[in-house]
Amino acid sequence: MESIGQALKDFRKEHGMTQKDLSKDICSQSVLSRIENNEEIPNIMVMQQLCQRLGITIDQLMVDFLPKELMLRKYFQKMYTLLRHQRFAEIQTILNFLEEKRRIVLDKDRQQFYYFQAICAFRIDNNPKSALENARKGLEMLVSKKYQGYFDSKILLMAFAAKMNDQLDKKEEARHLYNQSIELFETMMCDYTEKIELSELFLDYALFLLNQANYKEADRIIDLGLRWNRQQASCYKLNELLTLKVSILTMIGESEDLQRYREWLNATTQLRDFF
Numbered sequence: 001m002e003s004i005g006q007a008l009k010d011f012r013k014e015h016g017m018t019q020k021d022l023s024k025d026i027c028s029q030s031v032l033s034r035i036e037n038n039e040e041i042p043n044i045m046v047m048q049q050l051c052q053r054l055g056i057t058i059d060q061l062m063v064d065f066l067p068k069e070l071m072l073r074k075y076f077q078k079m080y081t082l083l084r085h086q087r088f089a090e091i092q093t094i095l096n097f098l099e100e101k102r103r104i105v106l107d108k109d110r111q112q113f114y115y116f117q118a119i120c121a122f123r124i125d126n127n128p129k130s131a132l133e134n135a136r137k138g139l140e141m142l143v144s145k146k147y148q149g150y151f152d153s154k155i156l157l158m159a160f161a162a163k164m165n166d167q168l169d170k171k172e173e174a175r176h177l178y179n180q181s182i183e184l185f186e187t188m189m190c191d192y193t194e195k196i197e198l199s200e201l202f203l204d205y206a207l208f209l210l211n212q213a214n215y216k217e218a219d220r221i222i223d224l225g226l227r228w229n230r231q232q233a234s235c236y237k238l239n240e241l242l243t244l245k246v247s248i249l250t251m252i253g254e255s256e257d258l259q260r261y262r263e264w265l266n267a268t269t270q271l272r273d274f275f
Contacts, residue, residue, distance in 0.1 A: 005038040007061055011054050012036075014077070026050060072103055079116050083197060084236060088123040091116055107141045111153050114138030118160055122167075132164035151188050152195040155181050159201040166208055178205045182221065199225060199237035206244055219248045239268045 012022050023032040026049045034040035042050075051058050075098060079091050095116055098104055104113050118134035121127050138157045162177035181201055202225025209218035222245045229238055242265040249258045 004042075004061065005036045008050065009036040010073070011056060011061070014073075015054060017054075022050060022053060026053070072098075072109060075103075076109070076112055080195070080197065083116075083119065086123075088120055092120045092124060095120065108150070108153075111138045111141040111157070114141070115153065115157055115160065118157075118164070122164065128164045128167035132161055132168065135161040135164060151184065152198070155184055155201065156195065156197060158184070159198075159204065162208075163204050166204075171212075174208060178208060181205070182224070186224075196232055196234040196236040199229060199234065199241065201225075202228070203237050203240050203244065206241075206248075210244070210248065215248055215252050219245070219252070222248065235268070235271070239265070239272050242268055 012019070019029050019032050019036070023029045026032075027043075027046050031040065031046070032050070035042045035046075047061075048058060051061055075094055079094055082088075082091050082094075095113065098113065104110050114134045114137045118131040118138070121134055122131035135157050139154070139161065158177050158181040162174045162181065165171075165174035165177060178201075182205065185198070185201070202221050206218045206221045206225070209215075209221065222241055225241050226238075226245065229235070229241065242261060246258065246261050246265055249255075249261060
């Protein structure tokens with residue numbers, strides 16, 4: 001009971017949900033609190049509805065409450081946090097530890113492992129070819145769609161592979177992968193994704209399109225990214241997205257919205273400098 005309650009709490013926090021959010025129309029907040037604090041045995045119907053709202057199955061919860069699985073999830077959470085702050089050497093240290101201790105067993109975890117390996121190969125070793133190989137290995141993993149974060153991981157890997165192809169001057173392959181990433185996002189992910197790192201997709205693809213002088217599509221991708229950031233209440237890469245939006249509006253001579261975006265950019269720049 002202790003592990004199940006803690007795992008439920010961890011899943012809830014990973015989703016950025018309060019106890020009130022999770023328990024609404026399922027059970028009282030006090031009941032959920034007692035379940036999470038191992039003071040009450042959950043009714044099977046209640047547990048099923050809670051898991052459904054979290055986007056997981058009861059089977060996943062029963063697997064994920066195991067100490068090793070829970071600890072591995074925390075390592076990945078830590079690496080995503082380090083990624084947002086561009087602390088790549090620390091990510092590599094964690095990857096080395098996980099590999100040495102043979103902690104990676106499931107394909108879904110191996111897929112994320114390859115994603116971080118790809119990032120380190122590019123950011124630390126400045127080796128886009130090796131980075132692309134790792135991204136491809138991640139995409140080749142046969143991961144069940146039932147796993148939480150399946151689409152997140154696939155989009156992140158495809159977008160990063162696109163960026164590496166661009167680095168290697170394989171423009172058509174880069175364009176194809178970027179298009180696939182956006183298509184998957186628009187058809188499957190806009191209401192479900194949680195990884196704020198997806199902002200990298202919108203920024204990198206818009207830059208790619210801008211370099212191809214495709215201003216109209218670049219503007220659409222930037223707007224898609226800004227809209228998604230608002231939905232996620234995320235400021236990750238917001239300053240960069242707004243900077244690019246202002247540049248595009250200036251290039252195409254769209255003066256009507258230019259001042260408004262400049263004001264927003266100025267505000268986010270001041271906020272970023274404050275922190």
